[in-house]
Amino acid sequence: MYPEYMAESLRKVVQTRPARLELARKSGPVYPPMNAEERRAVLEGFHPDFESSARRTVRVGPNRDESLTTEVADLLESHSWLRSEQVNLDRPDFETDLLIIGGGGAGCNAALVAMKDHGMRSIIATKLRMGDANSMMSQGGMQAAVSRTDSPTRHYLDAIGGGHFENKPELVRALTEDGPGVVKWLEDLGVVWDKQQDGSLKTMHGGGTSRKRMLSCRDYTGAMIMRTLMDEVRNHPDMIDVKEFMPAVELIMDTKGHCAGAVLYSLDSEEFFTVKAKATLIATGGYGRLHIRGFDTTNHYGATGDGLVMAYRAGAKLMYMDSVQYHPTGVSFPEQIAGFLVTEAIRGAGGQPLNKDGELFVYPREPRDIEAAAIIRECAQNGGGIPTPSGRVGVWLDSPLIDMLHGDGYTDKHFPAMYRQFIRYGIDIAKLPMLIYPSLHYQNGGIEINERCETDLPGLYVAGEASGGLHGRNRLMGNSVLDYNVFGQRAGRYASEYAKAVKIGKLSLAHLDSFEKELAAAGVQTELVTPVLLPSYAPEDVRKRQLLRADNELPGSSVLHNRLHEGKSL
Amino acid sequence: MARAPTEAKERLITVYIMGKACEVPAEATIMGAIEYAGHQIIRGAGCREGYCGACATIYRLPGDYKIRAGLACMTLVEEGMTLAQIPYVPAEKAIYDIEKLKPNVSAIQQLYPSVFRCVACGTCTRSCPQGLQVMDYVQAAKRGDIAEVMDLSFDCVVCGMCMLRCPAEITQPLVGILAKRLYGRYLRKDSPELAARVKAVEEGAYDAEYAELMTMSRKDLSDRYYARDTE
């Protein structure tokens, strides 16, 4: 239940509702959408990326001297878990055609395509269990231009406008053109899409869409797709070897500069293992668990940007790592679920963001960065926010409108996961609005790729949230589920073609030594050892006592102690 | 916004994590409490938002004989609660080729024959943290009603609590996944427009438009974008 002091504000929401319902029933926007000038003003004034300490110059590596998100620059200017001389590369522990780092949506797609279409064997090495991934969590849906009134080129225009025209055009084309085929491919694997009576796909609006294009599987879209992919992967144990609780900590190169595998770290036994592969795919997803600018996050436990730093040390360039996606509607109250995602489909179905007086202050379906910045502005500048008992702030998201627009029971039927999350705290979202505030959601940029998922390094492929270029500096809802499917499949295809031809030379970790030298030359002083692998949520006093145990400094937010002891070899 | 520094004024209660007494915030989730006590969870946390089923937990409350099941990321602690996480429930997934199955009882008989051992005790339904009618979908599986299994197991997060407690040792969530795939593959109504769109793309129907959009100046593209109509 909401605390007593919010009752007055809730009453105002009820008072203004009939007029707002009227507006929603009419065709046309319920609030004037912003033009280009207004968008710029709200972004520059209120988006967290534009705060002065949000970015800093990175001093080493392929993006040297560029301004990046501060936490990303910190992550990149860090030490490896390994030193090259510690690792024996003469006899790799495992060998395979394709090493896939990350068992989320992109990784599983790649493994399936590599196997089915190209007869390639793969190892999927993943941090937690397969499917412990952002892909499991998407609720709202996947964009694909399948309806009669829509087209792939219209999807292209929406995506590139949402990304402020900075997206790499060939990537957007691949995304939007492959979209319908992906829908069909998934359906044939057994994904149960929401449908209309006549069998056509049910489509909804999302932020920044000019046609209803969001396909869904109730509000378990990600879980439905991910579980189908995982089940199919597990149907082929002879071709796809899944290694769980075995995150990669460093890429392995060969002396000719090809990427040739990775070093894995067993979270169970704390052993390191080497994998030699003809081609390597980074499909490690995003970085929400770095808690950039102290924000709560919607992301899964293992989303710590590991792929970025591994690829960076090996020499791959990053793109648009100066922009962070804050989802406009994260939960602000109750505190136990603070940061959890409230799917954008709630706004797609008619939910409206309101200030404490129950008034609309923004068009509900602006692109995400605009919508988030407008909510922050309403709280920070206009005093329109509602403070929570734990010191957060939020605005209302008026969900009861949805049943009024679509009929009783609609919310229950279409948003069962959302309903469940709130009802535990006595909040029935069909009757009461939700209190929301932007939450750290998505890594807009990443390792730069082309439409074949290739990077600067031959043999290194990247797909999904870990990649950069596709979304420009702002991804639209529904385009990343499509992203991990389209580019996961493309990576499977192109990495397989490459793997068939390549001859791997002598394995090497020399890039780690060069990177250390570069750090020293740039005068970087840091205790941070990355990849981070898992965040720590132990309270401060516990962490201090943990520090006493290790004879080394606790590396930043990383939980696993620095194990770089002299004489400790693989 | 920042995670609020509220520790100072928090009310603490005692819970027993695998038997060991720990003082934890009264308002915490089980997952929050385990971490507050200083554990680094490795097995037993995934999505942290109620989707992945990694965090299944069994617990008892003081003075109550009942064993309860919950998702650690979604369930709040209570005074005197004694708990253990069950991060994995052994179960054998059947290996199959979806193209060689029929969407009826034969698939169930072939792959998960244990379903027919159900004694309709309802324990699975009572242990499901998602509140699903698990027994009903097992019954539907026995009848070969794939659509019903799909519908009733749709929101299953595969936490494994039902199969852990089932006296007939049935692997309910695996049956649910099979049924969903069979439904999607065979029992769906086909979308005529989807097939047409896929074909149009293959035939290059959009090539010219793409070529135009991809060579436009940023200004022209921007004008086109802001002038586009919305459905």
Ligand SMILES: Cc1cc2nc3c(=O)[nH]c(=O)nc-3n(C[C@H](O)[C@H](O)[C@H](O)COP(=O)(O)OP(=O)(O)OC[C@H]3O[C@@H](n4cnc5c(N)ncnc54)[C@H](O)[C@@H]3O)c2cc1C
């Ligand atoms: C709550 C939530 C809701 C969302 N809703 C939507 C939506 O409605 N529509 C939409 O389009 N998008 C949505 N998204 C975004 C979308 O789900 C993700 O961007 C997408 O799933 C990313 O897929 P991926 O395969 O690239 O990464 P992931 O699915 O995150 O998979 C990455 C995998 O790599 C593993 N990994 C990480 N580091 C390592 C390492 N060092 N070694 C080995 N493995 C590693 C991770 O554990 C994980 O299993 C949502 C995201 C979240 C968090």
Ligand code: SF4
């Ligand atoms: S049906 Fe079983 S596995 Fe699925 S959520 Fe319920 S208890 Fe967990």
Ligand code: SF4
């Ligand atoms: S617990 Fe097992 S035996 Fe009992 S109803 Fe459920 S499936 Fe049947």
Ligand code: FES
């Ligand atoms: S951690 Fe995924 S359901 Fe709890």
